[in-house]
Amino acid sequence: MARIGYPLLPVNPLARYKTDINGYQETAAHTEGAVSLRGRSRTDFVREAAVPAAEEVLMENTPIRMTHGDFDAFMAALSGPAMPVPEVVEIIKRPAPWEEAGSRK
Numbered sequence: 001m002a003r004i005g006y007p008l009l010p011v012n013p014l015a016r017y018k019t020d021i022n023g024y025q026e027t028a029a030h031t032e033g034a035v036s037l038r039g040r041s042r043t044d045f046v047r048e049a050a051v052p053a054a055e056e057v058l059m060e061n062t063p064i065r066m067t068h069g070d071f072d073a074f075m076a077a078l079s080g081p082a083m084p085v086p087e088v089v090e091i092i093k094r095p096a097p098w099e100e101a102g103s104r105k
Helices: 025-038 042-060 068-079 086-093
Strands: none
Touching (some): 025 042
């Protein structure tokens, strides 16, 4: 079975991470404006943005490991004929907003 994962780094729950953006007035102004619009603390706002960005970087740089048999099965699935997905077929059959209803079959 294919496995996607990355090592979890030890986290000290008592550690405080100070994000100093005060030296960057324009960045601080943008951040503070967004924070006030969201009605959240600066810490929550930055965390909300940073966690998905960190996860994306980790996933982009994490190797996918699988056995030779799993790799062969994966390649066979990619090389085989495509199977229609009923939900996608239904969406494709819908008329575009600029087309008249019922003009596409």
